Amino acid sequence: MQGKLTHIGIISDIHSNIAALKSIWEEFERRDIDYVICLGDTIGLGARPEECVQFLRAHQKQLLACVRGNHENYLLEALPVHNHGDATKSVLPKEILDLFRWNHNQISNESVEFLRQFKKEVAVKIGRHTIFVSHYPVDASGQYRTFYFTPTIDECREIFADKPGDIFLFGHTHLREYHRGRDGKIFVNPGAAGCPIGTDSASAGILSLSETQIDYEQLDIDYDIETAIDDMLQHIETVPAIDYTVDQFYRKH
Numbered sequence: 001m002q003g004k005l006t007h008i009g010i011i012s013d014i015h016s017n018i019a020a021l022k023s024i025w026e027e028f029e030r031r032d033i034d035y036v037i038c039l040g041d042t043i044g045l046g047a048r049p050e051e052c053v054q055f056l057r058a059h060q061k062q063l064l065a066c067v068r069g070n071h072e073n074y075l076l077e078a079l080p081v082h083n084h085g086d087a088t089k090s091v092l093p094k095e096i097l098d099l100f101r102w103n104h105n106q107i108s109n110e111s112v113e114f115l116r117q118f119k120k121e122v123a124v125k126i127g128r129h130t131i132f133v134s135h136y137p138v139d140a141s142g143q144y145r146t147f148y149f150t151p152t153i154d155e156c157r158e159i160f161a162d163k164p165g166d167i168f169l170f171g172h173t174h175l176r177e178y179h180r181g182r183d184g185k186i187f188v189n190p191g192a193a194g195c196p197i198g199t200d201s202a203s204a205g206i207l208s209l210s211e212t213q214i215d216y217e218q219l220d221i222d223y224d225i226e227t228a229i230d231d232m233l234q235h236i237e238t239v240p241a242i243d244y245t246v247d248q249f250y251r252k253h
């Protein structure tokens with residue numbers, strides 16, 4: 001590795017938005033990235049879950065790491081009762097669960113098996129760096145640790161306590177975060193690729209690493225969001241929660 005920089009694209013919370021995923025990937029290729037890390041919630045909410053998983057399957061040689069998000073857990077384990085599968089949060093209404101079920105029914109057996117190979121967390125070594133990859137860090141029983149919507153660096157240290165690494169990646173909140181401690185530890189959430197809060201563009205990031213250097217660049221990529229919304233409205237018009245989903249996840253608010 002020495003002085004040469006390794007460029008790693010970071011993507012999270014694609015949420016079945018194939019237009020956003022393709023736009024981000026095109027940017028990664030323009031930027032000549034070496035690898036991609038995917039932080040989960042690839043499926044759920046949007047109109048094109050199978051296309052998104054197939055896209056990752058077709059590009060899996062570039063995937064340095066990929067983890068399951070709560071939406072993959074809903075598919076591979078069980079549908080949640082509460083929001084985020086967290087018993088302290090509100091009970092999910094039937095129409096939201098119908099939306100999740102609709103999403104799951106679009107996914108082929110091959111894509112289910114592809115998703116099943118991923119864990120909830122994984123540590124990856126690049127040169128002297130260890131990158132801890134998670135959708136959100138879990139406790140020993142596999143449950144997500146305390147949910148902080150906009151975690152401070154101290155809260156990041158708390159939820160990643162006892163996890164190995166000098167670079168800690170997470171998604172799940174759909175908000176961008178970047179913290180660098182005096183000890184050199186870095187905590188990054190690239191924001192949600194498919195449904196970022198507060199913006200109509202697709203969110204992702206690029207980590208650039210050498211033996212002596214860590215840089216992070218946040219990406220904010222314009223893409224055809226109106227087509228993505230129309231795609232949802234036409235494709236899943238029978239799902240009662242569609243207006244909620246479009247409002248919550250695809251428009252600036």
Ligand SMILES: [Fe+2]
Nearest residue numbers: 041069070172
């Ligand atoms: Fe999530």
Ligand SMILES: [Fe+2]
Nearest residue numbers: 013041172174
């Ligand atoms: Fe998510």
